[in-house]
Amino acid sequence: MRSLARWTAVVVTAVLFLLPFAVLVREGWSALGDVFDDRDVPFVRSLLNSTVVAVAQTAGQVVLCSLAGYGLARIPYRHAPKVLYAVVATLMVPAAVTFVPTFVVVSSLGWLSDLRGLVVPGLFSAVNVFLFRQYFLDFPVPLEEAGRLDGLSRWGVYWRVVVPNSTGLLAAIAVIDFIGSWNQFLWPLVIAQDSSTWTVQVTLSSLLTAQNPRIPLLFAAAAVSLLPVVLVFAVLQRYLVRGVAETGLSGQ
Amino acid sequence: MTTRRTALTFWLFVGPFAFGLLAFTYLPIAWSGYLSVFDARNTVTPTEFVGLANYVDVLTDRAFLDSIGTFTVFAAFIIPTTVVLSLALALLVNQIRVARAFFRSVYFLPFACSYVVASLVWKMSLFSGVDSGIANTVFGWFGAEPLAWTGTVDPPLYWVVLITARLWLQLGFYVILFLAALQRIPAHLYEAAWIDGAAPGWQTFRHITLPGLRGALIAVLTLNLINAYQAFDEFYNILGDSRGYPPFARPPLVYLYYTSLGPGGQDLGRGSAGAVVLALVIALVTLLSGRVLRRAD
Amino acid sequence: MGVEVGRRSFFVVAGLLGLAACGSNTGRGGSTDGTLRHWYHAYGEDGVQDAVRRYAAAYPGAKVEVQWNPGDYDSKIVTALQTSAVPDVFEAQVKVDWVRQKQVVPLDDVLGDTRDDFVRALLESQTVDGHLYGIPQAIDTQVLYYRRSLLEKAGVTPPRSVDELVDAAKRLTAGGVKGLFAGNDGGVGVLTAPLLWSAGLDFLSQDGKAPGFDDPRAATVFGKLRELNPSLLLGAPADWSDPGAFVDGLAAMQWTGLWNLPKILAAHGDDVGVLPFPRLDASGAESVPVGAYSAMVNARSADVAAAKAYVKWLWVEKTDYQTEFATAFGAHLPARTSLAAQAGPLRDGPGKQIVEFVTRGGRIASPARWSARANTALSDAVSRIARQGAEPVGELRAALEVARDEIARLDR
Numbered sequence: 001m002r003s004l005a006r007w008t009a010v011v012v013t014a015v016l017f018l019l020p021f022a023v024l025v026r027e028g029w030s031a032l033g034d035v036f037d038d039r040d041v042p043f044v045r046s047l048l049n050s051t052v053v054a055v056a057q058t059a060g061q062v063v064l065c066s067l068a069g070y071g072l073a074r075i076p077y078r079h080a081p082k083v084l085y086a087v088v089a090t091l092m093v094p095a096a097v098t099f100v101p102t103f104v105v106v107s108s109l110g111w112l113s114d115l116r117g118l119v120v121p122g123l124f125s126a127v128n129v130f131l132f133r134q135y136f137l138d139f140p141v142p143l144e145e146a147g148r149l150d151g152l153s154r155w156g157v158y159w160r161v162v163v164p165n166s167t168g169l170l171a172a173i174a175v176i177d178f179i180g181s182w183n184q185f186l187w188p189l190v191i192a193q194d195s196s197t198w199t200v201q202v203t204l205s206s207l208l209t210a211q212n213p214r215i216p217l218l219f220a221a222a223a224v225s226l227l228p229v230v231l232v233f234a235v236l237q238r239y240l241v242r243g244v245a246e247t248g249l250s251g252q
Numbered sequence: 253m254t255t256r257r258t259a260l261t262f263w264l265f266v267g268p269f270a271f272g273l274l275a276f277t278y279l280p281i282a283w284s285g286y287l288s289v290f291d292a293r294n295t296v297t298p299t300e301f302v303g304l305a306n307y308v309d310v311l312t313d314r315a316f317l318d319s320i321g322t323f324t325v326f327a328a329f330i331i332p333t334t335v336v337l338s339l340a341l342a343l344l345v346n347q348i349r350v351a352r353a354f355f356r357s358v359y360f361l362p363f364a365c366s367y368v369v370a371s372l373v374w375k376m377s378l379f380s381g382v383d384s385g386i387a388n389t390v391f392g393w394f395g396a397e398p399l400a401w402t403g404t405v406d407p408p409l410y411w412v413v414l415i416t417a418r419l420w421l422q423l424g425f426y427v428i429l430f431l432a433a434l435q436r437i438p439a440h441l442y443e444a445a446w447i448d449g450a451a452p453g454w455q456t457f458r459h460i461t462l463p464g465l466r467g468a469l470i471a472v473l474t475l476n477l478i479n480a481y482q483a484f485d486e487f488y489n490i491l492g493d494s495r496g497y498p499p500f501a502r503p504p505l506v507y508l509y510y511t512s513l514g515p516g517g518q519d520l521g522r523g524s525a526g527a528v529v530l531a532l533v534i535a536l537v538t539l540l541s542g543r544v545l546r547r548a549d
Numbered sequence: 550m551g552v553e554v555g556r557r558s559f560f561v562v563a564g565l566l567g568l569a570a571c572g573s574n575t576g577r578g579g580s581t582d583g584t585l586r587h588w589y590h591a592y593g594e595d596g597v598q599d600a601v602r603r604y605a606a607a608y609p610g611a612k613v614e615v616q617w618n619p620g621d622y623d624s625k626i627v628t629a630l631q632t633s634a635v636p637d638v639f640e641a642q643v644k645v646d647w648v649r650q651k652q653v654v655p656l657d658d659v660l661g662d663t664r665d666d667f668v669r670a671l672l673e674s675q676t677v678d679g680h681l682y683g684i685p686q687a688i689d690t691q692v693l694y695y696r697r698s699l700l701e702k703a704g705v706t707p708p709r710s711v712d713e714l715v716d717a718a719k720r721l722t723a724g725g726v727k728g729l730f731a732g733n734d735g736g737v738g739v740l741t742a743p744l745l746w747s748a749g750l751d752f753l754s755q756d757g758k759a760p761g762f763d764d765p766r767a768a769t770v771f772g773k774l775r776e777l778n779p780s781l782l783l784g785a786p787a788d789w790s791d792p793g794a795f796v797d798g799l800a801a802m803q804w805t806g807l808w809n810l811p812k813i814l815a816a817h818g819d820d821v822g823v824l825p826f827p828r829l830d831a832s833g834a835e836s837v838p839v840g841a842y843s844a845m846v847n848a849r850s851a852d853v854a855a856a857k858a859y860v861k862w863l864w865v866e867k868t869d870y871q872t873e874f875a876t877a878f879g880a881h882l883p884a885r886t887s888l889a890a891q892a893g894p895l896r897d898g899p900g901k902q903i904v905e906f907v908t909r910g911g912r913i914a915s916p917a918r919w920s921a922r923a924n925t926a927l928s929d930a931v932s933r934i935a936r937q938g939a940e941p942v943g944e945l946r947a948a949l950e951v952a953r954d955e956i957a958r959l960d961r
Binding site: 113195205206208210211212213 | 586591593616617618619620621625628629631632633635636786787788789790791793
């Protein structure tokens with residue numbers, strides 16, 4: 001009896017969770033062919049932009065943040081604690097609250113409507129540095145020492161020993177970054193003024209808030225925009241789950 | 253290795269990131285402090301010093317205070333429902349034996365979806381105001397008149413749309429968190445309780461599961477709070493239109509967006525003052541809630 | 550005959566609305582090179598986008614890229630003007646702020662000897678401190694469309710006062726059909742101006758030096774929008790500017806643009822009636838809002854002279870394009886009297902009536918001195934009054950304060 005109730009709850013919830021995806025496909029099906037015709041809005045262009053932005057941002061973030069996390073965890077530099085403090089302090093200020101001043105900085109650099117303006121400010125994630133640092137603190141010292149004995153420098157040890165033994169966490173953080181970057185909206189909305197730099201979320205939003213939305217087209221475009229992330233989700237879910245658990249529970 | 257070489261190696265690793273943090277976090281914060289004491293309407297290089305006038309403006313601006321109120325209402329709804337529902341789902345999934353991975357994936361899948369896409373489905377289909385909208389169809393079976401979900405302010409039906417959209421998007425994330433934490437509770441605790449005669453159910457939940465989830469609960473509450481505070485995407489896309497944004501249900505970031513960059517604003521001085529105030533508020537709230545939560549243990 | 554009426558109408562429009570336009574010739578010129586970026590908001594009428602892209606491609610002086618902007622176009626323009634050299638050319642209605650911040654350039658010399666051909670009131674509305682900043686592209690107006698048969702069935706006569714409108718909307722609301730559609734925001738966006746006019750008020754006083762709604766009757770008239778609220782269609786798939794709700798029979802009346810006339814006639818034929826916005830009482834007047842998106846040049850453009858040359862080519866010289874733009878995709882009134890003859894759908898029936906509404910009661914809907922911030926304050930107040938039932942007097946007092954500040958700021 002209890003197990004029946006449990007199963008009903010699980011299945012009904014699952015149906016509710018899948019319903020929005022079914023709606024997307026059903027409403028958008030008829031217009032699927034029109035999506036790739038860039039007449040009304042540069043949808044294909046924005047798919048490309050999103051791909052460039054998400055890939056560049058993911059790669060950049062993983063490289064920069066893991067390097068910094070390793071440095072902070074393992075290099076006995078006198079001022080390292082102060083630097084760590086400066087990194088952690090920014091965790092208190094959510095990036096979203098600083099979007100206005102960051103917009104000012106980026107526009108002064110001349111990076112409005114420029115892919116650099118979309119990618120670069122998002123590369124420096126204090127959360128990721130913190131996660132990498134926690135992980136590298138526990139990285140087995142003997143492994144590193146073996147590398148040093150083979151004559152590798154710190155830099156060499158990092159790339160030849162540490163990175164190959166940390167692919168799990170690297171992949172976990174990369175997957176989270178990719179999905180986050182693909183789905184981000186506020187920052188591209190502010191920076192991508194010119195339609196040649198719109199990301200797919202900006203394009204969808206401009207169609208959605210238009211005076212006379214073309215509804216089937218809108219749903220079809222949204223469905224297509226989901227494909228890359230759903231693919232990443234399906235293939236790399238294992239890492240994603242780990243990433244979520246790490247991100248969420250790291251503070252303890 | 254000499255100190256000097258250590259320093260060099262350290263900056264080789266940390267330097268690029270530190271430089272970026274300086275340029276895109278610390279510099280903007282400093283710049284917004286600077287802008288916030290100038291009349292910076294329609295310009296990023298202001299010349300007229302106005303002292304604390306922007307702060308006075310912001311703190312007496314009804315729209316700003318309303319935005320804090322909106323956030324409070326939103327948080328008061330979304331945080332408890334998210335915690336309760338995600339915990340319930342995690343417990344359910346944890347208990348079933350067949351197809352557990354499948355259901356976990358299903359609940360987690362919306363995490364891959366953007367707020368823009370969810371807004372689209374919620375606004376144009378699930379809660380569309382016409383009678384063919386899915387919610388209106390379902391209510392229609394029971395003889396109800398079609399409702400304008402996003403357009404009805406009195407009572408504020410738009411909250412139903414906003415809250416359910418966010419629940420759908422974020423529940424899976426917290427389910428995964430709770431599942432990870434559940435699996436860290438040692439099985440022998442349950443076995444011991446069973447031997448001691450504790451009935452599986454409320455008693456074991458109260459005395460073993462809940463204490464074991466303490467850390468996860470704190471994480472879920474904190475992350476939820478920070479995310480609710482940064483709400484923008486679904487508000488903008490569900491309630492905004494080609495002419496702008498209505499005067500209700502403006503969370504802080506929507507307020508900042510329209511004050512600094514909207515057609516009725518373009519006031520970067522006031523926007524910066526608002527950003528500074530909000531940054532202080534969020535830092536304070538995070539610290540306080542962290543302290544309260546830890547003391548409650 | 551229709552031609553005659555059309556031409557005369559334009560002169561009367563000009564006479565009623567507007568006053569002498571003045572300007573000076575700054576005489577700039579220059580060479581053209583590089584690509585020009587030209588922004589439009591997203592027109593709902595089919596074919597406009599193809600047309601403007603075709604015009605841009607035909608320009609011999611430079612490569613022109615057209616950007617179509619669905620969504621919140623006003624915000625985009627204001628943000629872009631602040632820091633960006635893109636767009637070079639865009640459509641909008643002039644704001645004094647942009648002129649004060651030197652974000653747009655004067656276009657007096659672009660008109661040349663065609664100045665007298667443009668409807669003077671329109672030029673006047675795009676003029677700040679004696680300089681012209683926008684070349685009017687076409688005249689838009691909005692009217693109340695209604696279904697004769699539905700009104701007859703409900704036993705109501707076409708509303709000629711605001712109270713009659715409230716009553717008609719209430720009685721027409723039945724069986725899944727709403728009385729009136731005036732936008733998903735409950736009419737706040739498009740009815741604020743006509744409501745002010747209906748009570749003999751306005752955004753600004755006659756001389757533009759004070760708010761024009763410092764009057765207890767403003768509270769009365771926005772209270773009417775509150776009374777109207779239960780009979781309004783909300784949450785329609787497309788907003789007020791699209792004829793969809795009216796065409797599909799979701800509402801018995803709709804406030805929408807003249808541009809939708811062809812689609813509405815195609816759907817409902819002889820069943821369509823049109824009205825101006827009614828008056829509140831004897832001191833107000835029937836009105837229709839008149840607006841004109843105008844072509845402007847961004848002062849930060851990499852090549853201002855090239856941008857001006859392009860504007861001159863498209864909106865002054867290419868009269869065949871201007872005629873097509875105004876008349877071929879939904880109905881608009883051309884901005885130039887010499888082209889009025891071409892406005893086919895406006896020669897008889899409801900189209901002809903609408904031209905008469907414009908002549909008799911056309912009002913400029915977006916004065917340059919009415920700043921965006923003042924407008925936001927007023928529409929927020931109206932929204933709270935109409936949608937949330939807020940107390941009108943206090944709400945309007947707050948909006949008045951902002952409006953006074955803004956007017957004072959413009960003259961500082």
